[in-house]
Each structure stands twice: as C-alpha cells, then as structure tokens.
Amino acid sequence: MQQTGPAIAVAGAGLRGRGYAARIRATGAARIVAVAEPDPVRRARFAAEHGIPPERAFPGWREMAAAGRPADGVIVATQDAEHAEPAIRFAGLGCHILLEKPMATSEEDALRIVDAVERAGVMLAVCHVLRYTGYTRALRRLIADGRIGTPVSVQHLEPVGWWHHAHSYVRGNWRRSDESGPMLMTKSCHDIDWLIHVMGEVPARVSSFGRLSHFRPEHRPPGAAARCVDCAVEARCPYSARRLYLSCLGDPAREAWPLGAVTDERTEAGVLRALREGPYGRCVYGCDNDVVDHQVVNMEFPSGATGVFTMTAFSPAAPRQTRVFGTSGCLEGDGVRITVRDFVTGTAEIVDPGAGSPGPAASGAPAFDGRHDHADDALADAFAAALAGGDRAPLSSGPRESLASHRVVWATERARLDGAVVETAPQSPPAKGRVGP
Numbered sequence: 001m002q003q004t005g006p007a008i009a010v011a012g013a014g015l016r017g018r019g020y021a022a023r024i025r026a027t028g029a030a031r032i033v034a035v036a037e038p039d040p041v042r043r044a045r046f047a048a049e050h051g052i053p054p055e056r057a058f059p060g061w062r063e064m065a066a067a068g069r070p071a072d073g074v075i076v077a078t079q080d081a082e083h084a085e086p087a088i089r090f091a092g093l094g095c096h097i098l099l100e101k102p103m104a105t106s107e108e109d110a111l112r113i114v115d116a117v118e119r120a121g122v123m124l125a126v127c128h129v130l131r132y133t134g135y136t137r138a139l140r141r142l143i144a145d146g147r148i149g150t151p152v153s154v155q156h157l158e159p160v161g162w163w164h165h166a167h168s169y170v171r172g173n174w175r176r177s178d179e180s181g182p183m184l185m186t187k188s189c190h191d192i193d194w195l196i197h198v199m200g201e202v203p204a205r206v207s208s209f210g211r212l213s214h215f216r217p218e219h220r221p222p223g224a225a226a227r228c229v230d231c232a233v234e235a236r237c238p239y240s241a242r243r244l245y246l247s248c249l250g251d252p253a254r255e256a257w258p259l260g261a262v263t264d265e266r267t268e269a270g271v272l273r274a275l276r277e278g279p280y281g282r283c284v285y286g287c288d289n290d291v292v293d294h295q296v297v298n299m300e301f302p303s304g305a306t307g308v309f310t311m312t313a314f315s316p317a318a319p320r321q322t323r324v325f326g327t328s329g330c331l332e333g334d335g336v337r338i339t340v341r342d343f344v345t346g347t348a349e350i351v352d353p354g355a356g357s358p359g360p361a362a363s364g365a366p367a368f369d370g371r372h373d374h375a376d377d378a379l380a381d382a383f384a385a386a387l388a389g390g391d392r393a394p395l396s397s398g399p400r401e402s403l404a405s406h407r408v409v410w411a412t413e414r415a416r417l418d419g420a421v422v423e424t425a426p427q428s429p430p431a432k433g434r435v436g437p
Helices: 015-027 040-050 061-066 084-092 107-120 134-144 162-170 189-199 241-246 252-256 268-277 374-389 399-418
Strands: 007-011 031-036 073-076 096-099 124-126 151-159 205-211 294-300 306-312 321-326 329-333 338-342 348-351
Touching: 007 015, 007 061, 007 374, 015 031, 015 040, 015 073, 015 374, 031 040, 031 061, 061 084, 073 084, 073 374, 084 096, 084 107, 096 374, 107 124, 107 399, 124 374, 124 399, 134 189, 134 321, 134 329, 134 338, 151 189, 162 241, 189 306, 189 399, 205 399, 241 268, 294 399
Parallel strands: 007 031, 007 073, 073 096, 096 124, 151 306
Antiparallel strands: 151 321, 205 294, 294 306, 321 329, 329 338, 338 348
16 A cells, blocks of 8 residues: 555554554555664564665664654654653654553653653654543443443453463563563553543542562472473463463464564474573563562542452453443443443343454463554554644543553552552643644
8 A cells, every 4th residue: 555644753663563553554544754673673674564765774763863853753662661761852853752651660751751742742642542442432422421320430350361461471571660660550551541531530549459479489380490391390380381382373463472572483493492592481480570460459539439440460361341330320341342231221231332342352372462452553543643634633642641540550559569548649631732743
C-alpha cells in the first residue's frame, strides 16, 4: 500500500514499536520515515520492512534527535527507564508523541514530560490501549445511559497467566522494580487507568496488599537445576521454559511473541541454545526477580463508590474480567461480551460489541500475540488520525489524564509498602481542543 499522510518516526523497534508501525504501514494512514534502535539486527529488519534509507536508521534515539526534527510524530517504545528523556527531547523538537506505558518510572519524570509537551504545544498519548476497544466503549455507554443506575462499586480482575508472568516478570525485562518499576506500574497501570476511564472519576483514597509469594528460592523443587534444559524435574514443572518456547515453533503469532523475546532463531536447536545461554532458560525459582506475583488494590472514589482490583500470576492468560454494581442493575464483562442485569425486570441482556474487542485466550499455552489484540491497532489508527487532522479528538486521553492515573499507581504502591491508606494527589483538568504545530 502506498504510504501517504503524516510522517512518523519510531524510537525502539521491539515488539511494541514494530506492532504500531506495522499497523500504520498496513493502513497507509501515515508514513514510517525513521527508526532508532540499538540492536543492529532489529534496526536493519525494521528499516527493510518500511523502506527506510540507511541515513534514517539510527543506533539510538539520541542520534535521531541530534539529526533534527525526525517526523511529525514519534512513537517512543524504548525500555521503561528510557521513556522520559526521548519524550521530552522530541516534544522540544515539535513532534507529537505516542508514548508506550508507563509514561515514566517516577512521578518527577512524568511531570517533566507533561510540562514539556504542554510547553511545546504538541499532542501526547500514552499507550493505554484498553481504552480503544469496542468492548470498553460499549461498557462505558451502558453506564452512561443509566442501564444500571448509579454505579456504587466495581470489581476488576487481571489474570496475567502463569506462563506470561514467568516470561515477562520472573525471567524477562520487567522482573525487577529497580530496572523498570513495580508490577502495578509496568503491567497494571493499564487497569488502573481503565477503571478511572470506566468509572469517570479518579480515586480519592487507596490501599493495597500484595507480595512476591511463589517465585522464590525456597520454593525450588528438590532436584531442580539452574536451567530448564538441564533439569530432572522440568517435565513436571508448570513453568518449564523448554515446554513453553518449543511449543511456539510453527505458530507465527507465538513465534513473534513470546518467542521473539527469547531468540530470532526459529528452530529447535536455536531455541534450546537460547535457553542454555540467555535469561529465559533460567529456573523461575533462581532468578533475580523482586516484583509481586499477586496484588489487590482497594479504591474509594470521590462519589463514594468503591473499587477492588486484583492482579494475579496464578491463572490462565485471559482477558480482564469486570463487574460493575449499580443502584438499579449490574453488569459483568469478560473482555468480549457484557451481561447487563436489570433489577426491575429481572432480565439479563447480553451485549456483544463485535469486532474490535479482545478475543478470549486459551487456558493452556499462549494463544494471543501480546499486542492486546485489536486495541493496539485502534490506538495506532487514532494516533495517525490525530496527526493528520492536527486535533487530539481521536485520542482517548491526554497528558493530564495519564498523569492522573499514574499518580494513583504510585500512591497505591506507597500504600502497599507502608501498609497505609493513602490519599491521591489532586489533579489538574485536561486540556482540550486543537494543538499545534
């Protein structure tokens, strides 16, 4: 498809950056004109996919920024600890920003980002992709239309999945708070933001409980080895790296993720070599991880409504599950369909938002691609449309909304660590309307 429309550069050509760029290329809504990626294999592959000349393929975001304003917009999909500096720098160059979550690893850096984009007059959207599904729009519409009366409480579950947690949060890049952030930020800031979006208000007070309970050295089975490829009990272990990653071979989606994080080789020998030499072959009871494997969050909203969020590693990898209880009805959603119960008539209606909503994941090995199904595509479409029109209207949230939800996450983590009820910071109203340049 011929590329037209606004120009977009990508900083970080990993799974997230490649996914957004692939959607933009497929729709032709914008042009991918530059890439910054330190891994030379990834950088060359991305440049070839998008026809980017060598002089526009940079070894890092600093080099890309040093060459001048790279594009109308920049997708910042670097590692979590390197979100703030590129976002601030490219905003200063007049680029609109699509920023992978979390927006920053500290509240100070998040504030610096907001100040930078507001000072530059550019758009910023954090990749809270769950806002962009048909399922979310339908659920919010049901509440806004009064189908359950006034919402008074909400329950929300994020079933991370046993293999997904082991992949990303025990062996993977998000296993340590000091390298990326706490689990509630790196994984579940999606959910805190989504609950704020659905309930229409920011919690006033929060408390939280959670810990790293299972993935610890004292739970290593007798006879377990340091790596799964050498382990006598591997066949009986739920977290076998050998079983997980070899089972991805032959499935293009699963070869892209999670296997793509482990190795670029698509052979049994290549996978086994990566498990012997790289971080993804380590025993889950012998890693250097410290993030929690289960957590609950209690919320009290200014209206008096209450909420409970649960994140757990010990589940199938599945869509989020939500119940909202109102004064004249309640609704229950599984990420695909919504059941609305009416207290007056006693009837139940099933609402199916159809295409654009996440599909169910299987209860066994990985059955989704790690890209939140259609939500990532919808966000990429919205960013391209916002650039084309010079109007933030297609974007579901701006810098102030994202700052508000991130502040709730930081307050909640303080509550967990201190064993306290914590009041969240007062929020500034979001800016609206057209922006330049």
